[in-house]
Amino acid sequence: MSSPDSSPTPTTAPYDPAEGAAAGLHAFDQVVAASTGFRSRAGQRGMAEKVAQTLAAATLGKVDEDTDPVRAIAVIQAGTGVGKSLAYCAPAIALALARNTRVLISTATVALQEQLVAKDLPALAASMPQPFRFALAKGRGRYVCRLKLERLGGLAEPEIDEEDPEDDLFADELPAMRSARETRPAHEVEARLKFYAGVAQALSSGAWDGDRDTLETPPTADVWLPMAAEAASCTGKHCPSFGQCAYYERRKTLVGAQVIVVNHDLLLSSLGNRLLPELDNSLLVLDEAHHLPATALAQFACRMDLGRHGWAEKLARRAVRFGSLLGVTEVADIPVHAKFMRQALQDVERLATDLYGETLRAGLQGAGRGASRARLPRGALDEALVEPLGQVAHHAEGFLTAMRCIAKALRAEMRERPEQARRLSTQYAQLGALAPRLESVAETAQLLLRDTEPGQVPTAKWFTLDLDGDQQPVLQAHASPLLPGATLRNRLWGAVRGAVLTSATLTSMGKFEFFLREAGLHDDEAASTLEVPSPFDYARQGRLIAVETRADPRDAAEYVAEMVRALVHDLQSVRSGALVLFTSREQLRQAVTALPPVLVPRVLVQTAMPRGQLLAAHRARVADGAPSIIFGMQSFGEGLDLPGRLCESVFITKLPFAPPDDPVGEARAEWLRGSGRDPFTELVVPATAIRLAQWVGRAIRTEEDRAAVYCYDRRLVTTAYGQRLLQGLPAFAFSRGRREEPEPVAG
Known part of the structure; x- marks a missing residue:
């Protein structure tokens, strides 16, 4: 099966940007003319013209080493009533079809995604002379993992490791259930189990398609998480349920789609992992673009738990067991890395408690709700924390290196022994369920250790104290980039050739400067702006x-x-x-x-x-x-x-x-x-x-x-x-x- 990143290669025929822009605007004019009762708006056409000129000017696909590709980015504020969806969709899609590429439309809200997919794009497809296909792309976590659900719903026996019979290989997918058995009334636990059994039966019978959003009553996060598909625990085509996987079935619709609708979170989280078409060979439209800076900050922040390390011991034990069976020599390093990483985390917890405990405890008592926090002024890490955090980072990275070797060996074994796919997929899922915690530890420790040179922008660093479901204190360390613009400039815009950012509110007090700085486009020579006023009186x-x-x-x-x-x-x-x-x-x-x-x-x-x-x-x-x-x-x-x-x-x-x-x-x-x-x-x-x-x-x-x-x-x-x-x-x-x-x- 091909994937969305295997975008068609742009046509090799000579391409004239001016002709492309004219064709894109002509497509908009054709749609308007074909729409009965449609009211022509000068502002909307002006926006469509700007979109066509911008996207037509961008160089797409591979270029010669000695050629600098043309980047073109338009930032357009379109007031309420302009009709911006049509103004960007018609020319962008026409240009994508002419240039044999794709359009990625990213929004911030589910409401606009649904409007585009259920209303705007079907209407446009009926009006444009050249047919096109469109699809909605959601994150993997919006779909169910059939393998997990069969286990939760009682349709499959637990996978028990022979060397550790008490170790249910899906135990980590059931934290809420284990807690519920101990702290919640029996009828609540039974209701949860009944829910899993019901949706498992609906999935197996075809009455449900596996998309969380299509359930009549979408479950709460703690109910959904144990059954959600996750990249870290997914073996893809090697999974015995791959042919019936809701996530991969939906991805098939992306393969032939010329227009893919996503959200800002998915767009940013997919950078570099080939889940979406390559940005240097696609046309990008960001609607509700005023949300992009905040989304970027949330996406690239990280945190790690300092006080609960049982997962690391469990992951190490299983990694050594599975890796040894596969002959992975790197597993010999895992016990050492796991031991010293846990010790270093304990040292960080102790030192952070000594340094910030009084502030955190006082804040927790006064907050009434939510966690208390202690921020590190100017992002300056106390000298006492540098050594243990360095140990955390070193051993977490060593642990991760060994884990990657085991994952590679497991995938190879699945290819060679397809009859063992269920057992091997279960092992892979068990390791993958815990791996994100290890990755978070490595990323957070490294960001906390980042020093700020004089004149540079510091990193935001802080500790939080909260109470878990059993009212036990939980201490966490956090780190985040400070400026969304710098993060977007480094992570996103360097990969983008042609883009349009639009919203009804991109100017602040009549100027674009604030948004351009926040979005990482200030002083970017490729970026231009346009304000289209509302047609309302x-x-x-x-x-x-x-x-x-x-x-x-x-x-x-x-x-x-x-x-x-x-x-x-x-x-x-x-x-x-x-x-x-x-x-x-x-x-x-x-x-x-x-x-x-x-x-x-x-x-x-x-x-x-x-x-x-x-x-x-x-x-x-x-x-x-x-x-x-x-x-x-x-x-x-x-x-x-x-x-x-x-x-x-x-x-x-x-x-x-x-x-x-x-x-x-x-x-x-x-x-x-x-x-x-x-x-x-x-x-x-x-x-x-x-x-x-x-x-x-x-x-x-x-x-x-x-x-x-x-x-x-x-x-x-x-x-x-x-x-x-x-x-x-x-x-x-x-x-x-x-x-x-x-x-x-x-x-």
Whole structure:
């Protein structure tokens, strides 16, 4: 079977970028002309032209050693209503077909992936003169491992090693079950086992396709993990269930697809591993591109557990046993590496406890929820930790080297002894289930040891203390790159030839600079920008009311109390759909508590029910002519599409500042201050501008909408940065006024 990375070789016929750009734009024009009732938009065509010119200019595939390939990257902000999906899909696909290559479309949210695959691409395929195929690519972990599920569901006997009869080779896939047997009521354990048996039967009968997302009720993470397919434990074509594997069956659809839809996480995690087509021979489109920097930081951060090392002993024991049977000489080194790695981890744990234990324990007691943390200022590692961490890194890498030799020998044995495929695949899976922990130890130790030369950007480093399910303390070490731009420049953009990045919010206060820096494209000669305004008449369709509270928003208690009183008063005027956005759970809690009886039945609270259920209830109420008010947190400020009467009012309780209070943000702010720069101006305000634009963007979704946006934070109009924030918002009809204390609302 061929794989998605075996992309067709670009045509060898002479290629003219100008002709390619013209053909790409012509394809867009043809689709628009063929679409009945489609409203032509100059901004959308301008975006399509920019996409066509950019992707046509890129050099794809292999080039001569003495030839520098042309890189072309467009960063396009397309306001709400532009129709950016069609503007990039039509020219990109036409160019891919003409150049005998593929288009990778990456999004940040499942909602947009589903829209592309279920709506936009089928409609486009029906309109374009040349046929094309498209497919959705998901991470391996979204699919079930049939071998594991058969074991969990009782359809296969446990694989027991003859030399260690108590060692169930799938034991590591059942941590939640083992814990459940000891700490949970028997009926919960039985329900879990019944679930596994049910989905195993559905899979074997063909009633379920093995995709987590197609289950009627997707299971929680702790239920899904034991049955999920994972690269480290997968033997691919050597697995006895390979011919029925849900993951590999889905990958077959990628082979012949000219358009592959992925998400940012999968795109970044697949760099260098050939799971997706080669980026230097593909056209790349990143929609919802404003999420890319945060995704990059999350993707390339790492951590290791300092206090629980039983997995290392178990992995070493099994690796030695399997490797010895296969004649792998490197297994002789494993016991030594495992022993000294564990000892070094214990030393790091002891020293970290001595150095940071008081801070961590105090933080854990005060946090109420979540882990406490102790960050290393300026990424400077205490001298006492250098030696033991060096030992951890050395022995973890030695352990990994031996593991790679065993894995190679196991794969060779599978090829030579196919009749033993089930036993050998089980052994491979057992080793692979623990190998990611070893890899995390090696990566984290190496990143923690990275020194910062004067003038260089440091690495964010910190320790956390949390409680596990049995209320036992768990100490972990973490490390992360500090700047997403530097990481993306090194990991992604060097491999990309032609790309388009787009979103409704890429500028901050009217400029692209902040996003370009965050995305690693600032000063990149290949990158160009375009801002396509929304076709909506915001001055006619919407109003922005800046309410000036008397209380200073920095005085949280006084401000929230006053804001809640004003909000409750204003909600009385809601006659259809409305959205209230809060920046904290405490704000939301106080607002809910303050609701008079007349408002209580009108309010739907995000934290009280699943998102889909809440939105369905909201739509039903509005359809019945009743007022319906959604109380939502920050996640409801983006990607929520409530056109027309579903959202005629948006209430912003406070400017959505996101102070750099996470370890990476704190370390970055510290570095900026140490360099004589202001993190509030460089980080907080630009990020807030983008987030506020997203929130305000919930109000007007179509050319027929009419809506009002209320902001209770007086800083929007009384500070210099507030004025800059206003400049980045749509040109609503604007009014301001001091909030007088309202009369109490009658119940």
